[in-house]
Amino acid sequence: MSVQNVEKYRIRLNDGNSIPLLGLGTYSMPQKTAKGACKESVKIALDLGYQHIDGAFVYFNEHEVGEAIKEKIAEGKIKREDIFYCGKLWNTCHPPELVRPTLEKTLKTLQLDYVDLYIIELPMAFKPGDVFYPKDENGKLIYYKTDLCATWEALEACKDAGLAKSIGVSNFNRRQLEMILNKPGLKYKPVSNQVECHPYFTQPKLLEFCRQHDIVIVGYSPLGTCRDETWVNVSSPPLLEDPLLNSIGRKYQKTAAQVALRFNIQRGVVVIPKSFNPDRIKENFQIFDFTLTDSEMKDIERLNKNIRYVELLMWSDHPEYPFLDEY
Numbered sequence: 355m356s357v358q359n360v361e362k363y364r365i366r367l368n369d370g371n372s373i374p375l376l377g378l379g380t381y382s383m384p385q386k387t388a389k390g391a392c393k394e395s396v397k398i399a400l401d402l403g404y405q406h407i408d409g410a411f412v413y414f415n416e417h418e419v420g421e422a423i424k425e426k427i428a429e430g431k432i433k434r435e436d437i438f439y440c441g442k443l444w445n446t447c448h449p450p451e452l453v454r455p456t457l458e459k460t461l462k463t464l465q466l467d468y469v470d471l472y473i474i475e476l477p478m479a480f481k482p483g484d485v486f487y488p489k490d491e492n493g494k495l496i497y498y499k500t501d502l503c504a505t506w507e508a509l510e511a512c513k514d515a516g517l518a519k520s521i522g523v524s525n526f527n528r529r530q531l532e533m534i535l536n537k538p539g540l541k542y543k544p545v546s547n548q549v550e551c552h553p554y555f556t557q558p559k560l561l562e563f564c565r566q567h568d569i570v571i572v573g574y575s576p577l578g579t580c581r582d583e584t585w586v587n588v589s590s591p592p593l594l595e596d597p598l599l600n601s602i603g604r605k606y607q608k609t610a611a612q613v614a615l616r617f618n619i620q621r622g623v624v625v626i627p628k629s630f631n632p633d634r635i636k637e638n639f640q641i642f643d644f645t646l647t648d649s650e651m652k653d654i655e656r657l658n659k660n661i662r663y664v665e666l667l668m669w670s671d672h673p674e675y676p677f678l679d680e681y
């Protein structure tokens with residue numbers, strides 16, 4: 355597929371902007387990732403025609419994303435306006451007065467003037483400060499009382515200042531979304547909610563709720579994660595070994611990964627598969643040249659197990675832990 359064609363693979367956001375349906379995820383455990391791997395991968399992705407990169411300050415490689423974008427712009431391969439970058443506000447930066455300076459730090463790290471989307475990464479606040487995971491003398495993470503509506507107002511101000519074209523949330527449950535949607539004086543609705551979403555965790559209820567409110571779901575871990583047991587619940591089997599995804603793939607000469615990604619984009623869910631492998635970055639991009647039938651879509655929906663790979667159980671005693679509610 356040529357780069358020009360990709361333009362049409364976008365979905366409209368409720369503020370009039372649009373988001374490319376496919377993005378490159380960039381989270382990779384820093385301890386297990388070679389320096390420069392993220393930068394190389396973003397460069398490869400941009401050369402292939404990816405227009406959307408998903409990152410975060412707390413991934414500790416946001417500077418590499420910025421360097422890759424800068425180099426590709428300098429080479430004349432792309433223009434800034436062709437790229438959609440999503441950045442995230444970390445848990446230690448929820449107090450409203452910290453929001454803009456934190457986004458400005460991200461922009462400095464990226465060497466960009468604006469991000470296309472800035473989202474609250476998690477509804478759970480940690481004690482503010484320079485330490486990302488602040489702990490007490492017993493090694494227990496120090497939580498912080500969060501006022502998500504006040505944080506949201508600070509994001510609205512960042513949009514008004516032009517530092518973020520669109521603003522959204524991540525890992526919010528229905529109650530937390532409603533808290534924002536029902537906020538007196540709400541200026542901008544969240545354009546998106548980034549949550550785990552794939553054929554084994556299809557999010558039917560949250561998806562329906564978000565559709566009703568014109569909020570796009572961005573699906574993280576769309577391939578079922580890297581299955582690193584230090585942070586992934588591996589009680590569900592590996593998604594990409596699923597017999598149905600593989601048999602549908604054979605019909606279209608596609609892989610299970612491509613079928614899993616196609617399933618989501620075909621129902622309007624944005625996907626951000628992470629890969630730092632050139633062949634797989636390319637493979638994940640080749641999902642726009644086939645269409646699943648309605649009955650295949652329904653069959654894949656029935657694979658739902660309602661079990662998360664990413665449970666974040668270590669924070670389940672946080673007052674705003676989002677995953678105890680049904681959705």
Ligand code: A2P
Nearest residue numbers: 575576577578579580611627628629630631634
């Ligand atoms: P790698 O970076 O070596 O390609 P998710 O986006 O669901 O979190 O999945 C990311 C994991 O899936 C990473 O371990 C990534 O490894 C791997 N991966 C990415 N693309 C593919 C693919 N097309 N087929 C198989 N594994 C993939």
